[in-house]
Amino acid sequence: MQTTHVVILVVYIALMIAIGIWFSRSKAVSDGDDFVLAGRSLPAPVLTGTLLATFVGSGSIIGGANFVYSHGPLAGFVFFGGTFLGIICLYFLATKVRRMSHYTIPQLLEARFGKRVRVLGTVIVLVAYIGITAYQFTGAGYIFSLITPLSPVQGTIVAALLITFLAMGGGLKSVAWTDFFSAFVVAIALIASVFFVFINDVGGWGSYVNQLDPALRSITGGLTSIQMLGFFLPLFLLILGDQNMHQRLAAAKSERAARTATIGFFFGAILIIGPIILLASASSFLQPDVTADxxxxxxxxxxxxxxGIGGMLLAGAFALIITTGSSYLLSCSGNIVHDLVFQFKHVKVDKRRALVLGRWSVLGVAVLAYVMVQFFPSVLALQMYAYTMYGVSITPVVLAALFWKRATPAGAISGMIAGGLMTVIWQLSSMSEEINAVVVSLPVALVALIGVSLVTKNPKADTEAEPAPTVSTSA
Incomplete structure (x- = not known):
């Protein structure tokens, strides 16, 4: 434990708490629209930062680093390639997503396929997002255990409390601004760390190549092509249909800001993911006995x-994980409020009530996430499960809602159920240790979605997907 590291982390946490308190004021967050979509006021630079920090959290700096450490840098580029391809596709969706401005993905699904699809979609989103939130708790707990005398379990509890506070306080406004600052700091820290590690510890590029295990120099890193596909697809599918990505684009100040932010997202991801790959692969021979996570x-x-650089790296990584966890907690609360509670006829709908319910929902989801994290051996394992559950069950149906008029409600329901069940069955079997579930569950989901849609009638086949009505502002 170094005093410098502790001081930097404490200062960083204090700053994050201060931002959370500032945006918790009633003037900053007055209703559910402010809480979930930041009043649709985010400028392009802040939107870029929050897109980047939301996706590049524990799943990249811990789960992705685990993969690169175990399989090498070239395989790492394939692993993260799903992120970059997803961002490129997201750019072409940005204008349409901002124009429709849905609170949640299930709300979009109802506009096209009806209420039953919305409810089923909500359940699947919650199952996946609680898992994503869970491994943010674990990742932040790791960092606490490195810097402080706390154990990983104690650090996880502290991290869960901080993540929950930020999400309950200022909502998306708070999370977006802490994301913006955190993404900037961690990019600088990662780039500086690459410089120092490669000059002082590795001995330059030639020495890096010579010291790298020959088994880690191939493009598959000892995996088969099918196994590599099992790691590539979950990241691609999640980012393409991720409710967090869609909510942030909907929160943009304008359609132009949404498009500009996705371009910044792409180049920002290069500045963060590139150093992660280099550092994790160098760590494989500098620290051969360290835990891969x-x-x-x-x-x-x-x-x-x-x-100082080490402290910035740890604090920046910690901040990315914290804000990513807050983002997914916040997203889950939106699902509970708008896709479940407000669907009951006897519940009075208004934005002030949405704010209160949203904050209580954050707390409930945080408890469930902490419970879930106890059942997975590593961040990477939980990451692949959560990404796959969302990517195969939700993303194909979202794309069908936006672009395929022939898709039917029966097809959407069939695709979601088939994809979700196949993911669970595969995950519970011993086969998941060899090949990730997405390789099997995605084809099953697509066959069910397309096949059932082609043999059933679509009541809205001749209409475009329209935005669902916004929440009433009546008191």
Whole structure:
């Protein structure tokens, strides 16, 4: 434990709490629209930062680093390639998503397929997002255990409390601004860490190549092509249909800001993911006995960088994880409020009530996420499960709602159920240790969606998907 690391982390946490308190004021967050969509007021730079920090959290700096540490840098580029392809596709969706401005993905599904699809979609989104939130708790707990005397379990509890506070306080406004600052800091810290590690510890590029295990120099890193596909597809599918991505684009100040932000998202991801790949692969021979989940963050804690840079790396990684967790908690609360509670006829709909219910929902989801994290052996394992559950069950139906008029409600329901059940069955079997579920569950989901749609009648076949009515502002 270094004093410099502790000081930097404490200052960073204090800053994040201060931002959360500032945006918790009633003037900043007055209703559910402010809480979930930041009043649709985010400018392009802030939107870029929050898109980047939302997706590049524990899943990249811990789960992705685990993969690169185990399989090498070239395989790492394939693994993260799903992120970049997804961002490119998201650019072409940005204008339409901003124009429709839905609170949640299930709301979009109801506009096209009806209420039953909305409810089923809500259940699947919650199952997947609680899992994503859960591994943010674990990732932040790892960092706490490196910097402080706390154990990983104790650190996870502290992280869960901080993540929950930020989400309950200022909603998306709070999360977006902490994301913006965190993405900037972690990019600088990662780039500086690459410089110091490669110059002082690795000995330059030639030495890096020579020291890298020959087994980690191939494009598949010892995996088969099918196994590699099982790691590539979950990231691509999640980012393409991710409710968090859609909510942030809907929160943009304008359609132009939404498009501009996706371009910034792409180049920002390069600045963060590139150093993660280099650092994690260097860690494979600098720290051959370290836990794979710790491949990158342990470099900052174990003296491979100057104390100040190491402290920034740990604090920046911690902040990314915290804000990503807050984002997914916030997204889950939107599902509970708008897709479940407000669907009951006896519940009076208004934006002030949405704010109160949203905050209580955040707390409930946080408890469930902490319970779920106990059942997975690593961040990477939980990451692949959560991404697959969402990517195969929700993303194909979202794309069908936006672009395929022939898709029917029966087809949407069949695709979601088939994809979700296949993911669970595969995950519970021993086969998931060899090949990730997405390789099997995605084809099953697509066959069910397309096949059932082609043999059933679509009551809205001749209409375009229209935005669902916005929540009433009546008191």
């Amino acid at each position: 710790m491949a990158v963050i342990s470099l900052g804690a174990n003296g491979y960088t100057p104390a």
